[in-house]
Amino acid sequence: MVKTTxxxxxxxxxxxxxxxxxxTNNIFITPESELNIPLGVVGFIILMGGFFVMITPxxxxxxxxxxxxxxxxxxxxxxxxxxxxxxxxxxxxxGWAIVTASIILVAQNIISIPIVVLTLILIYLGMVxxxxxxxxxxxxxxIDYTKKVPRWIFF
Numbered sequence: 001m002v003k004t005t006x007x008x009x010x011x012x013x014x015x016x017x018x019x020x021x022x023x024t025n026n027i028f029i030t031p032e033s034e035l036n037i038p039l040g041v042v043g044f045i046i047l048m049g050g051f052f053v054m055i056t057p058x059x060x061x062x063x064x065x066x067x068x069x070x071x072x073x074x075x076x077x078x079x080x081x082x083x084x085x086x087x088x089x090x091x092x093x094x095g096w097a098i099v100t101a102s103i104i105l106v107a108q109n110i111i112s113i114p115i116v117v118l119t120l121i122l123i124y125l126g127m128v129x130x131x132x133x134x135x136x137x138x139x140x141x142x143i144d145y146t147k148k149v150p151r152w153i154f155f
Contacts, residue, residue, distance in 0.1 A: 036108060040105065042105055043102045043106035046102035046105065047103070050095045050096070050099035050100075050101075050102060052095070053095035054095025055095070057083075057084055057085065060085070079138045079142060079145060081149065087149070087153075088149065088153055089131075089150065093123050093126065093152075096123055097120055097123050097152070100116050101116060101120065104116055131146070
């Protein structure tokens, strides 16, 4: 499956946003005396939880054989609706959103807030775009799945 320009943009927007947050934090760094260390620790714990949520679907793919040999496992033949995908439709994106949102607590920098908000909007738009493709690929089966499982935990 050849990726379109739009897919490539959505795929890498999170990495660039994450780097932008780190860069702005280093340029406009909050003096250490003004950092709230407990808040930063909570943010780091949330960040690690986000990474766990993000890798859980990959762990679920290990040993799965419903993809063609030699192809990327994202080009699944069958719709995966069990395990973590039975709880939330986009676990990787949820993980990225948690990681991105936790940056506000870790960075404790006002500059990171608009970057995080923009990144969360782009993650959401990427999910909407991806779902259109999945409806095309799996048709009625995916539409039924969307009625049973939320896009993210909260909506």
